[in-house]
Amino acid sequence: xxxxxxxxxxxxxxxxxxxxxxxxxxxxxxxxxxxxxxxxxxxxxxxxxxxxxxxxxxxxxxxxxxxxxxxxxxxxxxxxxxxxxxxxxxxxxxxxxxxxxxxxxxxxxxxxxxxxxxxxxxxxxxxxxxxxxxxxxxxxxxxxxxxxxxxxxxxxxxxxxxxxxxxxxxxxxxxxxxxxxxxxxxxxxxxxxxxxxxxxxxxxxxxxxxxxxxxxxxxxxxxxxxxxxxxxxxxxxxxxxxxxxxxxxxxxxxxxxxxxxxxxxxxxxxxxxxxxxxxxxxxxxxxxxxxxxxxxxxxxxxxxxxxxxxxxxxxxxxxxxxxxxxxxxxxxxxxxxxxxxxxxxxxxxxxxxxxxxxxxxxxxxxxxxxxxxxxxxxxxxxxxxxxxxxxxxxxxxxxxxxxxxxxxxxxxxxxxxxx
Amino acid sequence: xxxxxxxxxxxxxxxxxxxxxxxxxxxxxxxxxxxxxxxxxxxxxxxxxxxxxxxxxxxxxxxxxxxxxxxxxxxxxxxxxxxxxxxxxxxxxxx
Numbered sequence: 001x002x003x004x005x006x007x008x009x010x011x012x013x014x015x016x017x018x019x020x021x022x023x024x025x026x027x028x029x030x031x032x033x034x035x036x037x038x039x040x041x042x043x044x045x046x047x048x049x050x051x052x053x054x055x056x057x058x059x060x061x062x063x064x065x066x067x068x069x070x071x072x073x074x075x076x077x078x079x080x081x082x083x084x085x086x087x088x089x090x091x092x093x094x095x096x097x098x099x100x101x102x103x104x105x106x107x108x109x110x111x112x113x114x115x116x117x118x119x120x121x122x123x124x125x126x127x128x129x130x131x132x133x134x135x136x137x138x139x140x141x142x143x144x145x146x147x148x149x150x151x152x153x154x155x156x157x158x159x160x161x162x163x164x165x166x167x168x169x170x171x172x173x174x175x176x177x178x179x180x181x182x183x184x185x186x187x188x189x190x191x192x193x194x195x196x197x198x199x200x201x202x203x204x205x206x207x208x209x210x211x212x213x214x215x216x217x218x219x220x221x222x223x224x225x226x227x228x229x230x231x232x233x234x235x236x237x238x239x240x241x242x243x244x245x246x247x248x249x250x251x252x253x254x255x256x257x258x259x260x261x262x263x264x265x266x267x268x269x270x271x272x273x274x275x276x277x278x279x280x281x282x283x284x285x286x287x288x289x290x291x292x293x294x295x296x297x298x299x300x301x302x303x304x305x306x307x308x309x310x311x312x313x314x315x316x317x318x319x320x321x322x323x324x325x326x327x328x329x330x331x332x333x334x335x336x337x338x339x340x341x342x343x344x345x346x347x348x349x350x351x352x353x354x355x356x357x358x359x360x361x362x363x364x365x366x367x368x369x370x371x372x373x374x375x376x377x378x379x380x381x382x383x384x385x386x387x388x389x390x391x392x393x394x395x396x397x398x399x400x401x402x403x404x405x406x407x408x409x410x411x412x413x414x415x416x417x418x419x
Numbered sequence: 420x421x422x423x424x425x426x427x428x429x430x431x432x433x434x435x436x437x438x439x440x441x442x443x444x445x446x447x448x449x450x451x452x453x454x455x456x457x458x459x460x461x462x463x464x465x466x467x468x469x470x471x472x473x474x475x476x477x478x479x480x481x482x483x484x485x486x487x488x489x490x491x492x493x494x495x496x497x498x499x500x501x502x503x504x505x506x507x508x509x510x511x512x513x514x
Binding site: 246255 | 420421432433434437438440455456458459460462463464465466467468469472474490492493494495
């Protein structure tokens with residue numbers, strides 16, 4: 001295939017002159033070969049990023065990404081696009097900060113505008129305990145070299161005029177943590193950009209190819225059965241989010257995951273009213289405004305296990321109550337669309353980026369409700385794990401072993417769920 | 420919104436219930452005899468079944484009883500609900 005033309009202002013201009021008829025296809029829709037050096041199962045953001053960094057950082061060329069549906073049609077396109085790195089514990093904050101640093105140069109690196117917009121993220125505090133937790137988290141972030149600050153209600157009101165900071169509010173706002181380098185990115189562009197960049201490095205992206213079985217010889221992985229035939233590979237990386245347990249079952253591995261529906265919503269487009277991201281763990285709602293003007297709103301998971309990519313109406317109602325309490329003006333905004341993704345939640349709310357008891361089989365799962373922000377760092381460290389058959393220092397703490405050694409990384413945050 | 424039939428109170432809205440996850444996990448009788456792997460299996464590892472699944476719900480805003488629900492985790496259809504028996508549940512579901 002001819003080398004990919006670079007995207008640039010000049011290419012926009014040149015293609016405009018020819019009525020935009022000469023744009024190249026962005027990536028090859030490949031047909032499967034019988035054998036690869038490595039197979040990535042799952043063509044979402046994380047899987048495509050893994051394939052890209054395997055090719056770019058580790059020189060592997062004979063790689064396939066197998067996707068059951070279409071590229072970026074799963075959780076990559078079903079999130080609220082928030083990117084931040086202000087996690088409490090050192091292990092997780094360093095992993096997410098690696099991601100955030102990659103986000104900052106991503107559009108240049110993959111020559112695809114992922115519209116990463118560092119508009120800041122406020123995490124609100126509504127009680128004295130929230131504020132103590134925020135002070136603790138901000139201090140922890142600063143010690144890890146991550147930008148973070150505590151702001152009070154007055155500063156919040158100044159930055160976000162529409163927010164209700166009245167003392168009589170249902171959930172009074174006492175303050176917030178603010179990470180100014182955090183923000184949002186265009187989720188579809190992340191999948192397309194990584195797909196295009198990986199494809200250019202020789203990665204086969206194979207859509208409509210569902211993995212139906214994992215073949216082993218003793219404890220060594222040999223390949224995968226798919227809806228398009230058997231494909232041989234001595235290294236298989238599984239990055240399938242909500243369906244991780246289904247794939248693990250094929251390999252005879254048990255995972256500590258539960259898959260839940262996570263819903264999100266967008267409103268009709270409005271004129272610009274919100275130029276930052278507001279999250280509130282206590283009232284369970286987060287909100288930003290897209291470049292098209294829609295309010296993008298998300299909340300917590302539905303409580304039950306669900307693979308249906310939809311949840312219950314009471315969860316929507318709960319989320320909207322929280323948003324309207326924070327922004328009374330939005331009570332008359334009409335919601336346009338609602339959707340659900342399937343998120344794989346782990347006991348300590350941290351991902352599993354790990355080798356498994358099966359040699360050559362690697363799992364990247366358990367991102368729960370917060371995987372989108374981690375896309376670049378997840379791909380970077382998972383590629384390292386697959387290429388070297390040992391974890392990168394950033395993902396070593398996120399092994400499957402931690403559930404038997406007890407070295408959990410409890411990121412349940414304010415909820416502080418005891419294990 | 421799920422409509423769940425509590426074996427004691429009848430059909431009620433999902434909002435009256437809280438979820439208790441996979442059913443039939445037995446606490447080991449002699450935890451001190453387990454190695455770390457077996458203990459982790461009991462504490463953390465879950466079937467997370469895609470399809471027919473046995474799970475526990477609690478009628479937390481009603482009679483506060485725990486009971487078993489057999490539900491399809493893809494269509495969310497509730498096949499049956501039953502009281503918890505002392506012995507292992509007799510409804511058999513392929514893992």
